[in-house]
Amino acid sequence: MAEQRKILITGTAGFIGFHLAQVMLDQGWLVVGYDGMSDYYDVTLKERRHQMLLQNAGFKCEIGQLEDFDQLHALMMREKPDVIVHLAGQAGVRYSLENPRAYIESNIVGTFNVMECARELGVDHLLMASTSSAYGSNTEMPYAETHKADSQLTIYAATKKANEAMGHSYAHLWNLPTTMFRFFTVYGPWGRPDMALFKFTKGIIEGTPIDIYNHGEMFRDFTYVTDLVKGISLLVDTPPVRPASEDDIAEGDSLSASAPFRVVNIGNSDKVRLLDFVDAIEAEIGILAKRNYMDMQKGDVPATWANADLLQNLTGYKPETDVRAGVANFVAWYRDYYQV
Numbered sequence: 001m002a003e004q005r006k007i008l009i010t011g012t013a014g015f016i017g018f019h020l021a022q023v024m025l026d027q028g029w030l031v032v033g034y035d036g037m038s039d040y041y042d043v044t045l046k047e048r049r050h051q052m053l054l055q056n057a058g059f060k061c062e063i064g065q066l067e068d069f070d071q072l073h074a075l076m077m078r079e080k081p082d083v084i085v086h087l088a089g090q091a092g093v094r095y096s097l098e099n100p101r102a103y104i105e106s107n108i109v110g111t112f113n114v115m116e117c118a119r120e121l122g123v124d125h126l127l128m129a130s131t132s133s134a135y136g137s138n139t140e141m142p143y144a145e146t147h148k149a150d151s152q153l154t155i156y157a158a159t160k161k162a163n164e165a166m167g168h169s170y171a172h173l174w175n176l177p178t179t180m181f182r183f184f185t186v187y188g189p190w191g192r193p194d195m196a197l198f199k200f201t202k203g204i205i206e207g208t209p210i211d212i213y214n215h216g217e218m219f220r221d222f223t224y225v226t227d228l229v230k231g232i233s234l235l236v237d238t239p240p241v242r243p244a245s246e247d248d249i250a251e252g253d254s255l256s257a258s259a260p261f262r263v264v265n266i267g268n269s270d271k272v273r274l275l276d277f278v279d280a281i282e283a284e285i286g287i288l289a290k291r292n293y294m295d296m297q298k299g300d301v302p303a304t305w306a307n308a309d310l311l312q313n314l315t316g317y318k319p320e321t322d323v324r325a326g327v328a329n330f331v332a333w334y335r336d337y338y339q340v
């Protein structure tokens, strides 16, 4: 029997890390998790996710901060994963106006620590989370990985763009195959309490007003979490290879000419109006929301929209879950989890 491959995932108590760990376990990988259980949102939800994963004998995890290099390094050297997927970090566009330092510490120092371990281990592939927010004030849509993205609007986006630059340098210097994901508004069961779908569902069920920014004139490319982690799992086995020359880079590929490094959007490639999203949640719950229309928030962008061709060209896969079906699954999970 072939030896089981081992993947270390940071952020396994988080929304995306939890779903990815499930998928990798289902595919027969050994999964090692690392998460600091930050109190940015309800820690009980994180503990429950880890408890679910621990039901699988192929999963083990350690609680620790990315900033604690000694702990992270000791775990990495003991476990010697073949692949690292780095998803832990300080997420959230709006909170980065309140507490920017958290982003510098988790996303800059933390990501550097992960990269140092990946370099020392010489892993087959390092994959790390960036964001659609890296496109900043770009107006050319849909956003493609080959577009220039130099105008980040928040410290959150800036730390993620910095991670892309850091990743490129290590890929170049140490020939470390590195893929950066730009995720587009991920939603689904076990989702994050600070995100719109969770807040809207909670508000509608409890009868409290929900804040709708930019008076609803917002568009988002919503990506269902099951689709997203399927995309990630396919990319795990698609490490970038340093091209012999620029001529070897296919059109539309973000592959670097000087490193085994690429950036890949993971999105539905479907621009959904925020008000249609709210309508879908209302229809699913069967209650009308108390809508509190607000101005645009500082640092926010009116629209995101992914060109998903590169993911499809690399893996043959394209996220497709329709927002209504995804919302229905979320609401069903929410009602079951909170017994409401």
Ligand SMILES: NC(=O)c1ccc[n+]([C@@H]2O[C@H](COP(=O)([O-])OP(=O)(O)OC[C@H]3O[C@@H](n4cnc5c(N)ncnc54)[C@H](O)[C@@H]3O)[C@@H](O)[C@H]2O)c1
Pocket: 010, 011, 012, 013, 014, 015, 016, 017, 034, 035, 036, 037, 038, 039, 046, 064, 065, 066, 067, 087, 088, 089, 090, 091, 092, 105, 106, 110, 129, 130, 131, 132, 182, 183, 184, 185, 186, 187, 192
């Ligand atoms: N969910 C989205 O829509 C979305 C969109 C774009 C990018 N991302 C990125 O994807 C990644 C995963 O996002 P998510 O939605 O699962 O968020 P999440 O907050 O649910 O998960 C992140 C996990 O990282 C852990 N963590 C945070 N700081 C840490 C630190 N310093 N040390 C150790 N652990 C730490 C948290 O405890 C949490 O469990 C993040 O890097 C996020 O920025 C998410």
